[in-house]
Amino acid sequence: MRHYSRLRRIAGRAIMNPKWNGQFSRFDLVAKASDGMPSVVCAGGVEIGGADFVVMAGPCAVESERQLLQTAEAVAAAGARILRGGAYKPRSSPYAFQGLGLDGLKILSKARAETGLAIVTEVMGEEDVDLVAEYADLMQVGTRSMENYALLERLGGCGRPVLLKRGMTATLEEFLQSAQVIAMNGNPQIVLCERGIRTFETATRNTLDIAAVPVLKTVSRLPVIVDPSHAAGVRTLVPVLARAAAVVGADGLIVEVHPSPDQAMSDGAQSLTFRGFSDMMDDLQPYLDLRKAVQRPSPRLVAMGGMD
Ligand code: PEP
Ligand code: MN
Numbered sequence: 639m640r641h642y643s644r645l646r647r648i649a650g651r652a653i654m655n656p657k658w659n660g661q662f663s664r665f666d667l668v669a670k671a672s673d674g675m676p677s678v679v680c681a682g683g684v685e686i687g688g689a690d691f692v693v694m695a696g697p698c699a700v701e702s703e704r705q706l707l708q709t710a711e712a713v714a715a716a717g718a719r720i721l722r723g724g725a726y727k728p729r730s731s732p733y734a735f736q737g738l739g740l741d742g743l744k745i746l747s748k749a750r751a752e753t754g755l756a757i758v759t760e761v762m763g764e765e766d767v768d769l770v771a772e773y774a775d776l777m778q779v780g781t782r783s784m785e786n787y788a789l790l791e792r793l794g795g796c797g798r799p800v801l802l803k804r805g806m807t808a809t810l811e812e813f814l815q816s817a818q819v820i821a822m823n824g825n826p827q828i829v830l831c832e833r834g835i836r837t838f839e840t841a842t843r844n845t846l847d848i849a850a851v852p853v854l855k856t857v858s859r860l861p862v863i864v865d866p867s868h869a870a871g872v873r874t875l876v877p878v879l880a881r882a883a884a885v886v887g888a889d890g891l892i893v894e895v896h897p898s899p900d901q902a903m904s905d906g907a908q909s910l911t912f913r914g915f916s917d918m919m920d921d922l923q924p925y926l927d928l929r930k931a932v933q934r935p936s937p938r939l940v941a942m943g944g945m946d
Contacts, residue, residue: 662857665814667821668828670859677859679799679827682756682775684719686799686829687861691926692890694720694758694776694863695915698905699727699735700742708897709912710749716916720776721746721755722892726762727904728782735903743773750775758801758892764792771796781806781833781868784816794823801892803831803865810850814858830854830862831892834869843871843908846879851886867894867908876910877918884925887932893918 663669678687686692695713700706700723710721725742727735738745746757756775761767762783770777777800783789784805793800800820804813817828832851834844846869854862866879880891896902896909910918 658853658857661811662814665818665858667826668814668817668858668860670857675859676855677826677828677861679829679861681720681758681799681829682750684756684775686863687889690719690890691884691888691922691929692720692863693718693919694722694890694892695895696722697724697896697902698867698894698909699724699737699903700745700759701735701738701903703745703748705897706745706749707752709895710753710755712897712912713895713915714753714755716912716919718893718915718919719755720758721749721753722758722778722894723749724760724778724904726760726766726770728760728762728780729904740769743770747773761789761793764788767792767796771798774798776801776829779803779816784808784813787819790816790819791823793820794825796825799827799829800825801829801831801863803833804835804847804850806834806836806844808835810853810857814854817858817860828860829889830858830860831865832862832869832888833865842869842875844869846870846882848882848886851883851888855887861889863890863892864888865892867892867905867910871908873899873908873910873914876908877914877921880918880922881925884922884929885932887929 676687678685695718696709723746725737727737750757758776758778759774760778760780761770777798779802781803820828834846837845839845851862864883866876870876894909895915899906899909902909
């Protein structure tokens with residue numbers, strides 16, 4: 639237990655940077671409330687930002703009913719609570735698979751009916767918001783769309799919570815600014831997702847900005863999850879980045895899983911097999927215990943006002 643209280647002290651010290659409050663306080667609808675209480679976002683009955691570490695998992699893209707249903711059953715059995723799968727895919731190459739569109743949404747909804755998992759899927763354009771909201775429990779905004787203000791504004795009135803991924807070249811200030819746009823348009827139910835940013839490093843697909851998690855948890859009231867798959871770009875790195883996310887206090891993960899990653903139509907190299915995913919979930923447990931220790935506010939810090 640002694641090292642737990644030391645961890646709390648370290649987490650406490652990290653949140654004492656006076657620069658942040660001034661930098662982020664103008665995003666009042668997403669900033670940390672004066673009572674310090676975090677927001678809990680409810681997606682299809684699953685609470686994100688509460689006590690539980692919520693794992694969302696599934697293929698990058700919905701490819702077929704069989705592929706998605708098999709994956710849904712496997713990830714549910716391993717402990718995932720939300721099924722991911724893109725029906726509309728923002729691909730960098732115009733020649734790459736663009737997704738099944740409406741047919742993909744229908745397959746996702748069948749998987750929800752069969753497994754009880756909630757559904758997260760990407761919406762790329764403002765014109766698709768109403769349609770995607772009919773099928774999704776959580777509306778995903780991808781890294782390439784974080785600054786699509788017409789889309790963000792429409793999501794303000796969509797009636798569903800939003801999973802906002804950090805733009806790959808966005809600062810945390812720009813990230814929170816986008817969250818504020820959704821909130822200003824009527825929707826405070828937002829989950830932030832750190833998915834890696836572009837740096838000079840090429841050994842990984844993106845550079846996971848692990849410090850973004852404690853910074854965002856300090857200055858914002860919104861839940862923060864991590865996408866280790868798009869950060870890593872290779873499946874062997876995904877479990878260790880997932881553990882890192884847990885110990886810095888993330889509220890959950892979004893992870894790519896595929897029945898046969900080498901045949902995947904997108905992002906196979908970073909997708910876990912069913913076995914790889916269930917091993918990752920089993921190995922996470924001790925790190926989730928550490929996460930609880932980091933998240934529990936120390937009475938000393940509260941007395942110092944350090945959690946504001
Ligand atoms: C995805 O989740 O499959 C995806 C395209 O993610 P990102 O927008 O972070 O690249
Ligand atoms: Mn992907």
